[in-house]
Amino acid sequence: MPEVPEAPVLTALYGGTDRADAVTVAGRACSYEELLGAAGAVARRVSGMAAFAVEATASLETVAAVVGGLLAGVPVVPVAPDAGPAEREHVLKDSGAEVVAVDFAERADFGTEGAGDDGDAPALILYTSGTTGAPKGVLLSRKAVAADLDALAEAWQWTAEDTLVHGLPLFHVHGLVLGVLGALRTGSRLVHTGRPTPQAYAAAGGSLYFGVPTVWHRVVKDEAAARALTGARLLVSGSAPLPDPVFADLRALTGHEPVERYGMTETLITVSARAGGPRRPGAVGTVLPGIATRVAEAADGIGELQVQGPTLFDGYLGRPEATAASYTADGWFRTGDIAAIEADGTHRIVGRASTDLIKSGGYRIGAGEVENALLAHPAVREAAVVGAPDPDLGQRIVAYVVADGVSGQELTDFVAARLSVHKRPRAVRFLAELPRNAIGKPQKHLLPPV
Template identity: 70%
Template structure:
């Protein structure tokens, strides 16, 4: 099957196949506009697009796929230094002046092993790196998720996520064009916009679902949907519980990275476990590796670095052979840098990044997410982030950053100690007006 069969008429056509805000386009219109732009960019080494939530962004990506030219989505809020680095590193010219009314002949594009997208990492450990995503990796990932979520042409997918990440662009746009489902992009992921869209399948990040759960009327309007999907960060258990109460749905959680696409997910036809992300999708294998390099047991308690192999993996970092080599174990497994547990039944729980979310305190290995969920269970706490800070005696001490009203640090410390083991309580609680987050709603713990 070609990468995006909806653009070739495989599912027929419909005038409102894709809606962005107040504007709709048919698949035929999208294919025609993409075909016309593909003629303009054919032969370019790469093209870039300022990835706003717009049809101009979507058509540019589709044109690149049609012309066999890698596309570099640039975050619209990127500063001049970051933008210059991305364009220079990718050797990409910025596409401007996209004519949505132009029409050309759409083709299916290049071979499966050709690079389709170059997505740049957030650059938290240095300059952003360009992740090379092949057409066949994208196809494998989307097919695995279509299988896991029973995602078909009968669905209407709704989301309001940015179009420069895997979640919003690959899953949220290319996924609809591969499965033939209708797509409604709300431009911004506002609860009332989600409610008005009347979809069957909804994508959101935890920040979005927190806002939906805080708007009971909008949340209840999602009751007729088939599936709510959360990803890009761990969904706090209190949000999971509130969504279940208001919508009747237990959200499906999933896990992935830019380098791996989505590799692990709960299934539409299976159970949902708060704080866990399910099992590997078709074509993907995972394993846990301990600090000593030996396999970590799949007992649901032992933590280790999660490593991945399979059809969805990226083909390397652009112009960074050393970084590419360092990202893989000697036997070819990709080192995610995330710490996880795997249960006897194969269910995965992501503890977090090994650098920020695995806290080693007094000889104990503590997952930040568990402490965060305990804090969020307090009615006065709206947001929480937990990190490990250097400590002379303990090695690291647990420090909690919270957004809360009408509660003291000692009360929160005692609250966590009553819920979890005493050694998992925060030693310090710091109050903030808000937590620093990136465009996908992930807390930027390196800033705390």
């Protein structure tokens, strides 16, 4: 094994487990030694580059590419394998990176991780979803990644004794930073299922599971798969709000109350429920060590969540004005998310300021609260709520639902009976499915016009 660097991100790779299946992706397994050899070959090829890109498929090749970038001290740009031509062209042109092909069978001993790098240089350039314009490259340093993974390991009691299971995309923070680099830092065995199906999760025999709400919704619809997770230690949900009914079903079928957490590409994970602490539906827990949060310009108890801490990004690539605009004058990162912080420090995320804070008839209404009320109806499978312009109310609440055998008026009455009457939908649209991105997050900007 190579000499241990002074401050590597992937501490477990140096002197960690020698098991042959330390990392398994889509049915292919390797040891740490094999992974380091393949990553070393990548590092030799990319050494001296300003950055390089990789087709971030669910594969050992993607893992080797990212580890190789860390070895060489060269930032990696993961490209979504299903990216359209325009998106792909933008990411490659904006980052100046060329796609590097990876042969996992090729081996080389490159040496220590990030040789000559103090940790401040970017390890990854992850691109935003582009919902408010062209996707921006987010610069994440090795120090930020390490700080976040250590904080999460403490919060979730995540150790080398765990087996982490997930099937999330390897071009986002959730699947790549937490789901791959987290395992390689803590030393937990990693099983990436290729696709996050309920059957694959059930068969994996993990102690720690990561999923997005769509994954957990599908798990609870497969009772046998859900009950197979009773032997796990912790179920973690993130990347979008977990509907209250799914939380309740997981608790009933698996015996576990899922841990919810909150973060962004620009901040990594900043708030989380704890493995040994309370977990409540709709709540994402308390701040991680070293993180500070505040709610700005709060009214009715909710306002924009702002963040400071060591996990924050180093700016948007080539966009100093956008970087400056993302911070307040006194140095707090503006998340654009609307939140409430309770007296005990528990955070609840209402949604995005641009789409999920609805101002109707003088009231401030969180779309998530109305969505959860709709999802409590047995006929509703999916729900998304937005505010539409209204000459009288300012905005009226419009619900898009995937449901069978129920009318819009019934759903309106159902919500009005559970929440304040002013929070009821004024219009209900029925869809075959909601538009979602690769990690299952509803894309409200793609909903059809009201």
